[in-house]
Amino acid sequence: MSVTQILFWLLSVLAVCSAVMVVASKSPVHSILFLIITFFAISGHYILLNAQFLAIVNIIVYAGAIMVLFLFVVMLMNLNADSEPPQKNKYILFGGTIAGASLLLVLVAALKQTVTTVQMVETNTGNVGLIENLGKILFTDYVFPFEISSVLFLSAMIGAVVISKKEA
Amino acid sequence: MPINYYIFLALALFSIGVIGVLIRRNAIIIFMCIELMLNAANLLLVAFSKIHTATSSLPTAGSDAQIFVFFIMVVAAAEVSVGLAIIVMMYRNTHSIDVNFLNRLKN
Incomplete structure (x- = not known):
């Protein structure tokens, strides 16, 4: 290995x-x-x-x-x-665990068959994830979503302040 | 590494998040499990972006997926600030963080 x-x-x-x-x-x-x-x-x-x-x-x-x-x-x-609020209903505990485990089982079983030719993920190579490359793309192709996200942050900040403020 | 391993790792993390949302009653823990599911999706996006890099001839192929992951993190940060404000308000009104108290819309 x-x-x-x-x-x-x-x-x-x-x-x-x-x-x-x-x-x-x-x-x-x-x-x-x-x-x-x-x-x-x-x-x-x-x-x-x-x-x-x-x-x-x-x-x-x-x-x-x-x-x-x-x-x-x-x-x-x-x-x-x-x-900590106790989970009184034991059926929810077992049912939730079984439901999540079944989801994992079904997804693994379904995806095990789809990948016929095993693709290798490139590790330790490539300069796609470096700051230089991503910064160039972020400020050329994706500059509009970047600016929109600043508006999103502003609205989230105002929303958090308004929600958590004590009622007058 | 083969892509299968990354798929199964992300699925395991996602399923643990689903189980946490289903069985816990603490609102903060449920919120953290949602963050865990978001991170599982991010990990899978990055793994697939590296496959795209390997198979495509373009030198910058696969950087779109990493930009998407960046924006998912941005939206998650905004979501957490508003969500925690809602949890704080709920705690102030009911003096509990049990989600089972939030059934007033039922009747």
Whole structure:
């Protein structure tokens, strides 16, 4: 096994195990910390695919900004394992798990047959995911969606402030 | 790496997200599971973009998918800020983050 394969399996196991722990752990703070581990593992996958820009953006935006926002809200509400609403209905617990596992089974079974000639994903090669190339495309072909997204951010900011403001 | 491995990894992460949305009652955990599903889709998009790079003759082939992933992250950031504001407002009104309290539209 080459170094790339070892890293792939290591990051995959890390991502899936910590994703399971996000769902399974009782305390919301632990869930958030496990989700941060998952995002770092996915960033590692991006680096393995030589998509360096997305790896950095994933760490900064997801692990850096979004998860800190989650952590901030959880600590503001002072949530812990005791204040966690218990899932009283055991049938929902079993039914949800079986439904999700069936979805995984059906999708894996369906997609196993479609890929007849196994395509190899290029790892460690290509300069498509580098900042130079993506920056050029973002500010030439995709400059209009880029500007629209700034309007989206402005409206989201105003919306968040208006919603979370105390009623006068 | 063969594309199958990336497909199955993304499917596993997506299914874990679906299970989390179905079985948890904490609104914040449900929101985090939605983020997990978004990330599974992003990972698959990047993996397919690298296949496109390998098979196409254009030097910049596959960069469109990575721009899409960037915009998905942008929209996710905006969504999280509004969604957490809604959860904070809900906590202030009901003093709970249990989603089962939100059944007033049922009657």
